[in-house]
Amino acid sequence: MKGVDPNWAPGGKYLRIVKIIWVVLALGMFPPGVYLVNSVEPIVLGMPFIIFWLATLVLLFALTSLVAAIKLQLPCELEG
């Protein structure tokens, strides 16, 4: 039986990178991250910075999960 791509399997390096990205993004969305940028003044793309910040992080998180949905492989998937 052909095995899974180890880079995208549990412990694989790409999966590790994705998980690190998720953690970093989550840190920015949760306290204290989100409150640290709360007082930043500039308007970006017509919206206050805090909204831009959260919208960007949420979008990046969703895109990363999209990549994981496509690429992530588990050994048990081979068993049907």
Added chain:
Amino acid sequence: MAVWQISLSVMAVYMVIVILIGVKANKSGVGTVDEFFLAGRSLGPFVLLMTYSATYQSAFAFLGAAGMFYVHGASFLVCAVWTVTGAVLAYFIGIRIYLISKRYSFVTPGEMLGSYYGEWIKPFFGVLSICWITLYMVVQLMGAGYIFEIATQGVIPYSVGSIVLLGVVILYVSLGGFRAVAWTDAFQGMYMIIALFFAAAVVIGKVGGFSELMIQFQNVMPENLTMPGGAGLFKPGIWFSWALMAIIGHAICMPYSWVRFNTANSAKTLRLAVLLSPFYLTILYIPIFIIGMGGRILMPGLDAPDTVLPLMLFKYLSPFAAALIVTGALAAMKSTVDSYVHIISAMVARDVYPMIKRDSTEKEQIKVGRIVIVVVGIVAYILSQMKLGMLVTVGVIAYSGGAQFFPALFGAIFWKRGTAAGAWSSIITGIAIMLYAKFVNNPVPVFDPGTLGLMCGSIVYFIVSMLTKPLSQEVTDKYHGYLKETMHSNVADSDSDFSSKSGGSI
């Protein structure tokens, strides 16, 4: 035609469609427990994605979240945070639940915990979960009452609107079981996202563009464009608490989410469905944000902020267009209520009834499940007439209760040193502290009662487990051994050195 007649016609057509889907599901087979409660564990990626996401969203999102943006402004963006992070965490836990449940033919969460910690945790989990779910179901019925009343200009009052929605749901769930739930959810999930984008476009058009919306909001309520919002609710502790409760309670531990992990036709399907859901949910929240914020500018001073969406639609759109969009709100509610009704019937039939009648057959369990669907519906309807509070607030109480089971679940799939005594004590401690903090006195007001209960429950789980006798090797191997084996076996085929490095977790 009068406005109420147009609205009622559109809603009636919609309800006929979902009932027909239920009839179709019935013809596809509901004769066995697996068929009735889990759609034969046969759902593909699209239907699973839609049923998971549509159940996640509800009156809570369509009316409640718009109301929260209306009152609290950008500070309620916490909802976007919990939707994306919750789904990803749900995958890492859900895949383990899926594997174990498939291996041992579990239907309900109680069966999985009961097989690990002892059978009496099964009815305990079932009864408590029914309390939380019924409470959350009340939220949906309240939303339906509001929608019918506004859309029909009071011709169908709140009390009748709630029961109409409930009646339709009971009909198609008892006919088609989980397959009807999943299929209607897929239809309703698509419908509601289209409806929300139309509604947001109307709001943007009326305000004069997104930038104009922000400028006007800045002029009217600048404090609602920063944390913790004008009302001061979303201080760091509460932001953290609400997100945590939604992630742990709503996305994982509430049985309606949990049971969906068991319905996938393969591990790959589960991966695709759950990891794609943040994308769907992120897109869904963009129009909700615009509707809530825009509502504050277009219709300030509402007594019931939860009604901002339907009120704006009927003010600014033709009755037909408004009714079409508002029916999307009904879709959101139905897609949630059907899941709740279904999981409650599953828990009574599989977790509680077999403890009363030990030799019950599958046929009897399905019959009991159908009776329970009606009984729970009546109870939820009576509670909905009491109008318990803002939709989101009631929802948070409900899934905070569900979150108290997390330490026990965590032990069953990640920490083999956890014991039955630890599980029992953590659940009881967590719930007791949550209820005390909610209704008597919150000793640590920086956190929401649910988070406080979960923190204390987790500590108690750890301490009591360390102080009591470990579960037998045979029991822990059933779950931990099996997970280790299935989640890593084939990696070795492709890279023999890799499996030894993989460490045992994803």
